[in-house]
Amino acid sequence: MTERQAGSSDDARLVREMASGSEAALGLLYDRYGDAIFAAAYRLTSDRGVAEEVVQETFLTLWNRAELFDPQAGSLSAWLHTIGRNRAVDRLRAAGRRPQLVALSSSAAPAESETQALERAATAGTVMAGAAPMPGPEEAAAASDLREAIRVAIAAMPEVERTVILLAYQEELSQTEIADRLAWPLGTVKTRTRRALLRLRGALGDELGPSPELDAVPVPTGRDQ
Amino acid sequence: MDHDAALEQLELAALEPGGIDRLIAGDTPTAQAAAGHLAGCPACTDELVRLQRASRLIAAAIREAPPPDLRDRTLARVRALGRPRGTSVNAEGPATVASLAGLRSGEARPVVFAPARWPSGRRVVVGWIAAIAAAVLLCIGTTSFLIGGRVDERLAQQTETIRTLEEVTTATLRVTAQQDARHVVLTGTSNPDLDGTLVFSPSSTELVVVTTGLTAPPAGQEYRCWVEDGGQRQPVGKMFFSDDLAYWIGPAPAISNLSSTARFGVSLVDASGAAVDAAPVLGGSL
Numbered sequence A: 001m002t003e004r005q006a007g008s009s010d011d012a013r014l015v016r017e018m019a020s021g022s023e024a025a026l027g028l029l030y031d032r033y034g035d036a037i038f039a040a041a042y043r044l045t046s047d048r049g050v051a052e053e054v055v056q057e058t059f060l061t062l063w064n065r066a067e068l069f070d071p072q073a074g075s076l077s078a079w080l081h082t083i084g085r086n087r088a089v090d091r092l093r094a095a096g097r098r099p100q101l102v103a104l105s106s107s108a109a110p111a112e113s114e115t116q117a118l119e120r121a122a123t124a125g126t127v128m129a130g131a132a133p134m135p136g137p138e139e140a141a142a143a144s145d146l147r148e149a150i151r152v153a154i155a156a157m158p159e160v161e162r163t164v165i166l167l168a169y170q171e172e173l174s175q176t177e178i179a180d181r182l183a184w185p186l187g188t189v190k191t192r193t194r195r196a197l198l199r200l201r202g203a204l205g206d207e208l209g210p211s212p213e214l215d216a217v218p219v220p221t222g223r224d225q
Numbered sequence B: 001m002d003h004d005a006a007l008e009q010l011e012l013a014a015l016e017p018g019g020i021d022r023l024i025a026g027d028t029p030t031a032q033a034a035a036g037h038l039a040g041c042p043a044c045t046d047e048l049v050r051l052q053r054a055s056r057l058i059a060a061a062i063r064e065a066p067p068p069d070l071r072d073r074t075l076a077r078v079r080a081l082g083r084p085r086g087t088s089v090n091a092e093g094p095a096t097v098a099s100l101a102g103l104r105s106g107e108a109r110p111v112v113f114a115p116a117r118w119p120s121g122r123r124v125v126v127g128w129i130a131a132i133a134a135a136v137l138l139c140i141g142t143t144s145f146l147i148g149g150r151v152d153e154r155l156a157q158q159t160e161t162i163r164t165l166e167e168v169t170t171a172t173l174r175v176t177a178q179q180d181a182r183h184v185v186l187t188g189t190s191n192p193d194l195d196g197t198l199v200f201s202p203s204s205t206e207l208v209v210v211t212t213g214l215t216a217p218p219a220g221q222e223y224r225c226w227v228e229d230g231g232q233r234q235p236v237g238k239m240f241f242s243d244d245l246a247y248w249i250g251p252a253p254a255i256s257n258l259s260s261t262a263r264f265g266v267s268l269v270d271a272s273g274a275a276v277d278a279a280p281v282l283g284g285s286l
Helices: A003-019 A023-045 A048-064 A076-094 A114-124 A137-156 A159-169 A175-182 A186-203 B003-014 B019-025 B029-039 B042-063 B070-081 B126-146 B151-176
Strands: B182-188 B195-201 B206-212 B221-229 B232-238 B240-242 B245-251 B263-270 B280-285
Touching: A003 A023, A003 A048, A003 A076, A023 A048, A023 A076, A023 B070, A048 A076, A048 B070, A076 B245, A137 A159, A137 A186, A137 B042, A159 A175, A159 A186, A159 B042, A175 A186, A186 B003, A186 B042, B003 B019, B003 B029, B003 B042, B019 B029, B019 B042, B029 B042, B151 B195, B151 B206, B151 B245, B182 B263, B195 B280, B206 B263, B232 B245
Parallel strands: none
Antiparallel strands: B182 B195, B182 B280, B195 B206, B206 B245, B221 B232, B221 B263, B240 B245, B263 B280
């Protein structure tokens, strides 16, 4: 039995347990697929709020319609992504918007090959962007690894640094706006911002980390300014 | 401006919305100085490229990560809005809505919460919906006459039936709202009392099949819907029963790109296997 087959078998078992009323099984399935469903919904809608609703509706549907999942007909990952995609498109249509073009490389779910992602996208009718060069499976996996490394680094960083980095990237606030929001001195925001960025780049490896040709600017590491 | 100062400006700009662009444009005296340094410094220019790529990756990773509390909120929502599940549904003792519906152990029928939209005015789908409505109305009539038990049991039965009808209707409207919705009439291959209707959308890959006249399958067997195209038959799903109504609703990737010769059918098969190669009891073509 391959690793993928074993995973599918395990998914089917969890779905059966969930259908018998096991919230723990639902939680495990969320842990397995929640992030990927969110990421796919966000790529399609560019709206984190909508992506959150799509995730909730997808797992509500999984709970309510567990008996309709047939492991012989396809993987649970593909089934959930199809449900999530339909919910996202429904919401976009309701808002009079069109789905975002999605690059295949960013469409692949974790542990899903490029070919499988393409098949799923084709069956789901996902619109794929053709302009960007398609990375090979190794590159796609590397990109997935990088995303995971970044998430781990964010989770591990001090709360004050995580706060500024999330406000900067998630809410797209300027440093002045962050300073106003948190009532911190602008200099403190800048220091923490640079420190957080340095940590994150460290997680990206040599290729995208700080240039070895430049001596890194010493970022104050003592008491916060 | 030296390396250190330029690098500091680059890092700060990388975390501002459009910050790098503004820095390179040299809109402020500081940005002008940084842009001037960059123009004559290959090392800092290289660092700028690396920083831009890293910033894009970090931004994508952060924006595509769900908030940490989404898991708890999702489970809470399922707990609040999800259908009742657990041992009470399958237990013999007190009658529940699901058990009163005559459902087999562990196979309580699903519920759809997704909102339905009416189809666009250009498509004539009323006939399809009417066909399904006729089937579900027949289901209501059968239910009313067959149940002779206690009033509360009858009410529970009817409640369950109404939920089924709501589900089938909602899903049908959702499918027929798609621009590319297709309709297939199913007829009994040997029993003229069997009929059904099937609607699907290749773009959303959602499919609804409703049949009347089928009786619950014998133990160890089940009815499965399938699609056959290019000589290859693929399973769609197991038919669920609610009184006289047998139905299946859900995503079916196999319908995304069917040829004009595709056929649909429902066959009685061994429940323990995955095969759908038995002769159909209901069939229809595009």
